Amino acid sequence: MNLPNSLTIARIAALPFCAWALFKNGGDDPSWQIIAWLSFFIVGMTDVLDGIIARRWNQVSSFGIILDPIADKAFIATALIGLSMLGKMPWWVTALILTREIGITLLRLAVVKRRVISASKGGKIKTLLQNFSVGFYILPLPEVLHTPRDILLA
Template sequence: MTSTPDPAATPATPTASAWNLPNALTVLRILMIPLFLWLLMRDQGESDAHRWWAAVVFGVASLTDWLDGDLARRRQLVTTFGKVADPIADKALMGSALIGLSLLGSLPWWVTVVILVRELGITGLRFWVIRRGVIAASKGGKLKTMLQAIGLLLLILPLTGILHLLGLWVMYAAVVVTVVTGVDYIVQALRLRRSTADR
């Protein structure tokens, strides 16, 4: 989810220490995942109170994802650790929400499978080109992240009727954007590998 400045390849800042606030927020996001899952799955997801608390934890964790990227860019604290740990934290948070909701029957499994396959594939692509640069987050990628976060949050909350249906339709829209942006990332990765190989 973390976006980077517009050059397609942005190297890590050589003087940035791995011990900084953006990376601390990334680690915090990872540590919040077990708590989120415990709250979500408590009493087989039947406890409204725990679902509300799970939504709060998920919302705060999602906020740290935006905040760590913004701080890293503004304070020039982009590090190799951050480039590796941040996407892992993002995918772990979203993946835990997707799988948890599908286990509870709140989200169709096909949605979870499509999104996870795309996310894991793109994470692999990022690691494939990480020594050559960072693939910049596109507007479509940001839209995908926003739709996923909103849709998952609506489904985590103990909502019924039209509000629950709204969460499902937001997730269906997220699937479409997820697939389209996945193809775009593949094209970017191939171009980046090709351009650096020609140097």
């Protein structure tokens, strides 16, 4: 097991803590909102780090190419479903984003039978921006910033 794959597995293993922090004290405690945001941020940064290490140290593997996007989907699903359960994000937004994510994953898995497909630069940028914007739903932002936050997610 190489370091990038270990980071991806650690990212998946950390998601229950992220969810716990998100729901702590009903999801309304500003201190726990910041802890939840920090935990999601750190987990998200391991996604960036594992990719850099894999490419720089020539440790890209078929296992990592398959597992990394699954970890990405689990990460965003944990955040979106948690936020919707807490009433901080409309369910239709969660359903729309997750439907797209599941559809892309199913297409990748169908094609992977023929050959392994690594993520495109556009896909990586989309994931980074999506994670960044969803993070603003976790933070205790003043109401004046809700509209810019919503625009960023769109």
